[in-house]
Amino acid sequence: MKTITSSMLVATMICFMVGCSKAQRPADSSDHNLDGKNVLIVYLSRTKNTKAIAEIIQNQVGGKLVALELQKPYPENYQAIVDQVAKENAEGYLPPLKTKIDSLEKFDVIFIGFPTWGMQLPPPMKSFLSQHNLKGKTLIPFNTNAGYGIGSTFQTVKDLAPSGNILEGFSIQGGKERDGIFFVMEGEKEKLAKDDIKKWLQKIKITK
Numbered sequence: 001m002k003t004i005t006s007s008m009l010v011a012t013m014i015c016f017m018v019g020c021s022k023a024q025r026p027a028d029s030s031d032h033n034l035d036g037k038n039v040l041i042v043y044l045s046r047t048k049n050t051k052a053i054a055e056i057i058q059n060q061v062g063g064k065l066v067a068l069e070l071q072k073p074y075p076e077n078y079q080a081i082v083d084q085v086a087k088e089n090a091e092g093y094l095p096p097l098k099t100k101i102d103s104l105e106k107f108d109v110i111f112i113g114f115p116t117w118g119m120q121l122p123p124p125m126k127s128f129l130s131q132h133n134l135k136g137k138t139l140i141p142f143n144t145n146a147g148y149g150i151g152s153t154f155q156t157v158k159d160l161a162p163s164g165n166i167l168e169g170f171s172i173q174g175g176k177e178r179d180g181i182f183f184v185m186e187g188e189k190e191k192l193a194k195d196d197i198k199k200w201l202q203k204i205k206i207t208k
């Protein structure tokens with residue numbers, strides 16, 4: 001009788017614990033107060049649209065801004081970079097980064113910014129995510145594109161950082177290098193981007 005009672009007690013305790021964890025809100029809907037947290041904003045940008053978004057995010061939440069650079073930079077010519085990226089994507093090639101981030105482990109929250117390239121996550125960002133352990137970190141993707149959307153980019157962030165806590169990302173139309181439209185994040189467009197970013201940060205409950 002005594003055994004039954006104690007095993008029932010254990011079972012009840014386990015149920016209680018499981019019940020508690022089920023009752024918790026999913027990570028995405030919880031508050032993310034940045035007070036006392038170390039924030040990193042790491043981004044890739046060629047024609048500076050994603051860079052402008054990274055700077056707006058930094059203005060709104062603070063943090064350390066780091067641009068990803070390659071050991072061997074991509075060609076200036078648009079068609080040449082499109083071809084090279086298509087080849088790298090097809091072969092799964094991860095280009096070596098020149099950028100080294102000191103003590104990545106000290107950052108709690110990492111914003112990850114990139115353009116859409118060939119409807120995919122750009123190879124340098126694949127390199128970054130593949131070479132760091134992002135376990136337990138809050139990861140927040142953001143993107144610019146020429147109007148064709150995020151493609152598989154946000155999904156690839158999830159695939160390459162499966163143990164990170166990934167929040168809902170932000171995306172906005174940037175330049176159209178193919179049509180000779182390079183930097184657009186100025187004037188009215190910049191204002192719109194600032195407003196949209198503010199609303200997005202509120203939605204994902206990022207507070208200072």
Ligand SMILES: Cc1cc2nc3c(=O)[nH]c(=O)nc-3n(C[C@H](O)[C@H](O)[C@H](O)COP(=O)(O)O)c2cc1C
Nearest residue numbers: 045046047048049050115118119145146148174175
């Ligand atoms: C190699 C390459 C591939 C691109 N592929 C796409 C694409 O598949 N879809 C899209 O909407 N835009 C594409 N773009 C356009 C960029 O995503 C867009 O111009 C973005 O705003 C550039 O960001 P940046 O100024 O930070 O470099 C591509 C640009 C480059 C250079």
